[in-house]
Amino acid sequence: MKINKIIYLLIASFMLVFTACDPIVDEAHLSDSTDVAGVQLVATQSPPGGNKITLKMASPGITGYWDYNLGTALTNEVTVVYPIPGKSTFTYVGSLGSQFFTKKIDVQVDRLDTPLDQDWYDLVGKNTATGKTWVFDNQGAGSLWWFMSPPGSADGAMTAWWNAGDCCPPSDANGKMHFDLNGAANYNHYETLTSPAEKGSFVLDPTNKKLIIKDSKMLGYAAGNKDGVYTIVTLTETKLVLYLSNNEANGTGWTFVFRPQ
Template identity: 55%
Template structure:
């Protein structure tokens, strides 16, 4: 009898020990509130075919942002003036609850009936489809400042005037063109008779940044090499374009000064 009691007590203790080792987990699972087909994207133009556009994600319970090609808008509804005629594709990036998704909407822009920010006209010219060509504002050995090493925090400071003294870039006589003929087009030529290399660009007016996608500007070599192809705009007027990076490959800043061709 005593053996049975001891055996029963032992079994009880073992059950208690095992149950005490089991964690108490309050499991919560993310669930989708809809599928991608259920996400409603709406694009409204202020005039038929016009370039003032409102993008809206109209489905409740979805969060995300708009990629409108010129930047990102961290909101479900966003109004802007688009500078490029033709068919534009805008992307909403968000979460359904348990998974991320991307969905696009197309808008046809037939007329630039709303004026662009002046920076666009300064960069690409008044005839935005024809575009505008820029060249270095100097030539090798002219002792002027147009391609030089700068302190990381001061574009105007000069640590080494490479372009104006001994060591201009190989493409010092080249040119680069910006236009909005159906897209934000960037064309690079290393010299007057060199082949044209075409890519695209993004002008971020609000943050005063210029980004080249799939290409690079004149003088993006040696200490001016810029893997990100993003440049801080110091000055952009009808007659002058000054670009700067604080972290060139030589452990310094680098400055470019261009003029219209």
């Protein structure tokens, strides 16, 4: 009798072990709540025609984010004070459930009636369509305008490890760069004051103190980075100081000091 009980216990134990080893299969399948045509994008301007724009993805069951050209918002609804007059296209990137999609909406901005962050006016000037030109703030021998600085943090941006501008200036030391908002965030790099422009675009992020140059070069690019992302140390009407925490040329920090032309 005891032997039978032991045998039953062993059999039960083996059954539990083998049952525990069976894989758990999730039979749930993703399905689309709608199609791309059914995704409703809404843009509201306050006041109508103005540059304060609320972008909303109004369809239920959809998740994603907005790309509003000068940044992204990881939400279905975002309000931006847009700095560029004219027609602009904004993009929503989302998931229907089983597939990703992008959908665009056009918005016509007739006037900049909501003031921009002051950084925009400091960078591109009060006449945002005309824009503003910047050059190196070279005040002569010993001045700091393009120099190696400590890596890792903008706190040491104005500490010069090596004043490279004094002995070994960049090829575009006498060049210029121009920012404007004439229909887009336009950026032009000039190797010299009279050379043709290398056209690109830019993103100004006042909140995170970043200036991003796209499809062109920052003035002083010999010590820049290919990604074009610079930390803003100072931005006023009369001075622009940018910093890299780890420049590609030598792995140190680097600081760029500009003034309006």
